[in-house]
Amino acid sequence: MTLHRQSVKGLNLSEIDQALEELTESSQSEVGLSVARRIELTEQCLRCLSQAARDWVDLACQAKQIPREDAACAEEVLAGPVSVARFLQVLLLSLKAVKDDGKPRLPGKPELKAGEQIRVPVFPTSGIYDALVFYGLTAEAWLKPGTTTANLFDLTRLESSENSALPLTLVLGAGNVSAIPATDVLTKILQDGERVLLKMNPVNAYLKPVFERSFAPLIDAGLLRIVNGKAEVGAxxxxxxxxxxxxxxxxxxxxxxxxxxxDPEERRARIESNQPLREIPVTSELGNVSPWIIVPGHYSEKQLQFQAENIAASIVNNASFNCLATKVIVTSANWPDRDRFLTMIEQKLQQIPRRYAYYPGAPERWQRFAGAEPDDREYLPWRLIRDADPAQSPHLFQEESFVCVCAETALRAESVSDFLERAVEFVNQDVWGTLCATITVPDAFRKSDHAILERCIGKLNYGAVGINHWPALNYAFMTTPWGGAPGATLQDVVSGIGNVHNTYFLTDVEKTVLYGPLTLFPKPVWFPSHPNPEAVGWRLLDLYTKPSLGNLLRTGLTVALK
Known part of the structure; x- marks a missing residue:
């Protein structure tokens, strides 16, 4: 380690080296991580998480300058400890099923569709009242063609690590949503059987103390260390x-x-010769210019209003510092309600208070993508750009802005089905990324042209698809594997390689598809206009840390009925 340290002069690396040494020594002295041990650690983490959750949210709100009485605090509850608690709980259910039955228990029977592709129900999850809490929503994982029911699950990492040393994995954590580095770590340790050194992103390094409290059982077991540092430490x-x-x-x-x-020249040469700096396995999740396709047709006023707020919520959540925030809306130029619907979205956005632009470089990115100087560089305005032309403004479609600017573009088509086919081709070819996409579909088309819709979903080159709902739910449900579409390489990584949250241990997932109606009643807890979202969030935390009928009833029976 001394020789390696000489290459990074001027940095105090004693804490970093100590963390590496402790993980390495633990790996050499102990082998194996049995299913029973993983169950024990998961249960312990759930208890620790519940004790640290309030401080977790307080720190996040303080860093993002969200007043504690603001409804936006609910986002930090839901996208922080609630999401992590849900991950631990659904993983715990699968691990216990593996221990008792030799395999996870799916919430439904896999089906072979189109004669070649298995679709596996992955939501609602049994055992934690999902069918009541999220009434009307379902999700399935589409496995790669050729996968059979005989090789539905991949439990090799549960089995192989029981009698072998656990590899040491470096996780470079995301700086925007607190659940991301947490569930990345938990995936690597409790599912993949690896030891982890988590380097926090400087943007959310303040979370290190609450992470250490929440995941103290993993630290005590020699499976996890957490460090802070800038890019030099990461390198x-x-x-x-x-x-x-x-x-x-x-x-x-x-x-x-x-x-x-x-160095750009070195990078180019290495890519051409396929000589990465390190010959080690690399997995990743790297963002997206997330599109939302609006299929033309008849919608009721209630459906239009709901979908307008649905899109607005996907833009403003976390001040739009999300890889899955909607950045491109694709409409039909022939749709009579197009202008009225876009005006609805703008009106919804105007009703939502601006958020502090905490992520570095946001004002400069806003100016570049909006094409104007913001009137406030600390609290950036929500911006919808109508009639954007991919030829004139390619950066709106080919670069992830990571800021609160969304572009709308219209396609011409001879029919509704022709529009959907064209829209799928457009987002696949002209919009960067393969992470997630959404389609809003009229009820009449979904009923009469179901086969066309399913064929178009199959053609979408994205790892997560939402039908009528934001794919953030694909991320948050934790039984829906999350990651870029298969086929990425280190040379052309697009939205990333591999997936996380595959808590059913499914083999060869191609994509996850979330289905739901055009409206949910009452208002979803993730909508900005929900009357009491933080209270519901804390009750969900109680439900996921201690599933019981009592805790379910304390949520108001369901989130939707609150």
């Missing part, structure tokens, strides 16, 4: 010989600099 860790695997959540630019080198 030091990536190059460290003790690191055997790497997981990155961030941007493609960061990924390519880490994998191929920060």
């Amino acid at each position: 030091y860790l990536v190059a460290h010989p003790a690191v055997e695997r790497l997981h990155i959540t961030g941007s493609t630019q960061t990924h390519d600099a880490i994998v191929w080198g920060s």
Whole structure:
């Protein structure tokens, strides 16, 4: 380690080296991580998480300058400890099923569709009252063609690690949503059977103390260490010989600099010769220019209003610092309600208070993507750009802005089905990324042209698809595997390689598809106009840390009925 440290002059690396040494020594002294041990650790983490959750949210609201009485605090509850508690709970259910029955218990029977592709029900989850809490929503995982019911599950990482040393993985955590680095770590340790060094992103390094409290059982077991540091520390860790695997959540630019080198000429040469800086496995989740397709047709006023707020919620959540925030709306030029619907979205946005632009570089990115100087560089305005032309403004479609600017573009088509086919081709070819996409569909078309809709879903080159609902739910439900579409490589990584949250241990997932009606009643807890979202969020935390009928009733029977 001394020789390696000499390459990073001027940095105090004693804490970093100590963390690596402790993980390495633990790996050498102990082997194996049985299913029973994983169950024990998962249960312990749930207890610790419930005790740290309030401080977790307080720190996040303080860092993002969200007043504690503001409804936006609910986002930090839901996208922080609630999401992590849900991950631990659904994983616990699967691990217990594996221990008792040899395999996870699915919430429904897999079906072979179109004669070649298995679709596996993955939501609502049994055992935690999902069918009541999220009434009307379902999700399934589409497995790659060729997968059979005989090889539905991949439990090799549960089995192989029981009698072998656990590899040391470096997780470079995301800086925007607090559940991301947490569930990335939990996936790697409790599912994949790896030891993890988590380097916090400088943007949310303030979470290190609550992470250490929440995941103290993993730290005590020698499976986890958490460190802070800027890019130089990250570069030091990536190059460290003790690191055997790497997981990155961030941007493609960061990924390519880490994998191929920060110097542009070196990077180009290494990519061409396929010589990465380290010959180790790399997984990643790297963002998206997330599209939302509006299929033309008849919608009721209630359906239009709901879908307008649905899209607005997807834009403003976390001040739009989300890889799954809607950035492109695709409409039909021939749809009579197009202008009225876009006006509805703008009206919804105007009703939502601006958020503090906490993520570095946001004002400069807003100016570039909006094409104007913001009237307030700290509290950026929500911006919808109508009639954007991919030829005139390619950056709106080909670059992830990571800021609260959304573009709308219209396509011409001879029929509704022709529009949907064209829209799918457009987002596949002209919009960057493969992470997630949404389609809003009229009830009449969904009923009469179901086969066309299903064929178009199959054609979408995205890892997560939402029908009538924001794919953030695909992320949050935790039984729906999350990641970019298969086929990415280190040379052309697009939205990333691999997936997380595959808590049913499914083999060869191609995409997850979320289905729901055009409206939910009453208002979803993730909508900005929900009257009491934070209280519901805390009750959900109680439900996921201690599932019981009593805790279900305390949520108001269901989130939807609150």
